[in-house]
Amino acid sequence: MQLILAMVFALLCVCFSGSFAFADSGNASAANANEASCETDAIVGTVKIDGRPLHAGEFDFGVKYANGRDDLLSAKNEADGTIDFGKLSFTVTSLDELAQNGIAEKTTIDGVPAWIVYYLVHEKTNGLSDVGVTPHTAPISLVVTVKDEGNGALSASFRTANELRFDNTYSTGERRICRWKKEPRLLISRESFDSLYRQRI
DSSP states (O other): OHHHHHHHHHHHHHHHHHHHHHHHHHHHHHHHHTOOEEEOOOEEEEEEEESSOOOTTOOEEEEEETTOOSOSEEEEBOTTSEEEEEOOEEEHHHHHHHHHTTSEEEEEETTEEEEEEEEEEEEOOTTTGGGTEEEOOOOEEEEEEEEEOSSSOEEEEEEESGGGEEEEEEOOOSOOOOOOOOOOOOOOOHHHHHHHHHHHO
8 A cells, every 4th residue: 555655656746847847848938938139220331333333232241240250141232332231139148148258248328237249341352353343441340239128128229330331443454555566668769669670680
């Protein structure tokens, strides 16, 4: 009888522990689903080229962390020079990870938690010189500030240098003008030619 009671007690413990585990897992999933998140406004730049018309999709651009190597966002130019990178998204978890990795700075703004994330916007210049294009714009800084509004929501804003404007120049290089060199002609009359011919005979 005691053995049966012990087995029943053990079975109940397993069931309850499983229920608690499932409950904890459900709470964690719900917490992740309800985690505060936000995104920036669209990040838009421009490019122009001197020396010839601009063509849609001919130049490539990217957004990466200031100390990173891989692009997080990428875009090509439109025919009017517009470069639309889209938006950057954040959660509290992702921001804390960025701060731990030295990519973001966690601070306080107006008495609420905030994160400052540093990016670079750059033009991909490989191969441009082969088609006569010279880029003149260095990578441009993009700084995103994310604030915890204290009501369960995050807000994001950004500022840039140079209004994300890129300048390129097209040139065929040094122009060389080729001219035919005319050799001087010796003019002689028919009478003089006949005289010289007779003398040689």
